[in-house]
Amino acid sequence: MSDSNIVVVGGGFGGIYTVKNLAKKFKKNSGVKITLIDKNSYMTYMTELYEVAADRVDADAIQYDLQKLFCHRKNVNIVTDEVRNIDRKNKQVITKNGSYPYDYLVLSAGSEPNSFSTPGVEKYGYTLGSLEQAIKLKHAIEEHIRLGAVETDSSKRKSLLTLAVVGSGFTGIEMIGELIDWKKILAKKQDRSIGN
Numbered sequence: 001m002s003d004s005n006i007v008v009v010g011g012g013f014g015g016i017y018t019v020k021n022l023a024k025k026f027k028k029n030s031g032v033k034i035t036l037i038d039k040n041s042y043m044t045y046m047t048e049l050y051e052v053a054a055d056r057v058d059a060d061a062i063q064y065d066l067q068k069l070f071c072h073r074k075n076v077n078i079v080t081d082e083v084r085n086i087d088r089k090n091k092q093v094i095t096k097n098g099s100y101p102y103d104y105l106v107l108s109a110g111s112e113p114n115s116f117s118t119p120g121v122e123k124y125g126y127t128l129g130s131l132e133q134a135i136k137l138k139h140a141i142e143e144h145i146r147l148g149a150v151e152t153d154s155s156k157r158k159s160l161l162t163l164a165v166v167g168s169g170f171t172g173i174e175m176i177g178e179l180i181d182w183k184k185i186l187a188k189k190q191d192r193s194i195g196n
């Protein structure tokens, strides 16, 4: 391959392995530059998200610094920026803070959770598709349990202490497994904080 700019958007599993393999393949070809753009400076180990949501592990345990991951690859440039648009005509990736020309473009920006219009899910539910969402979900569960533990109205208490998981794929099933274990820990924590 002659001199080329390869831009990869998204530093998740897809983007990381693409960049890793390209960097290895073109390590002796100094004309080939690889740029990895992600809105975060870290890669999230998505398969462990539910463990953060259920307070089993801290958020930083599932984050991998992208600069560190590729520090030995001289032909890889890491950019932390949010991609806003692709100008296909002029072969440019447009980001919040700039633009990046490309000869070859790999789009690996992942996916987003979908409620499939299930009534109530978007209005009342939380999603589990990123680290930020996992942390938000964890705090929401802790808050519901805290409020439920001190609620004297039995029907309100039941409602606050009832959690529903929508979606029984891997993510939903793993989340339920974590909730089963976390339930006991949360109950003990509330017992202690209200002095039982």
Ligand SMILES: Cc1cc2nc3c(=O)[nH]c(=O)nc-3n(C[C@H](O)[C@H](O)[C@H](O)COP(=O)(O)OP(=O)(O)OC[C@H]3O[C@@H](n4cnc5c(N)ncnc54)[C@H](O)[C@@H]3O)c2cc1C
Binding pocket: 009, 010, 011, 012, 013, 014, 015, 037, 038, 039, 040, 042, 043, 044, 046, 047, 048, 049, 050, 081, 082, 083, 084, 108, 109, 110, 111, 128, 129, 130, 170, 171
């Ligand atoms: C809770 C959970 C558990 C899972 N468990 C498993 C499992 O056990 N086994 C399995 O095989 N799969 C599992 N999966 C699925 C797996 O995580 C995904 O298939 C995989 O992460 C997809 O990789 P990807 O690189 O396509 O996208 P992602 O890993 O989602 O990466 C996308 C990247 O693009 C970045 N990005 C997005 N938009 C922009 C933008 N506009 N600008 C810049 N950067 C952007 C994001 O920051 C992110 O880093 C699980 C998923 C979840 C949510």
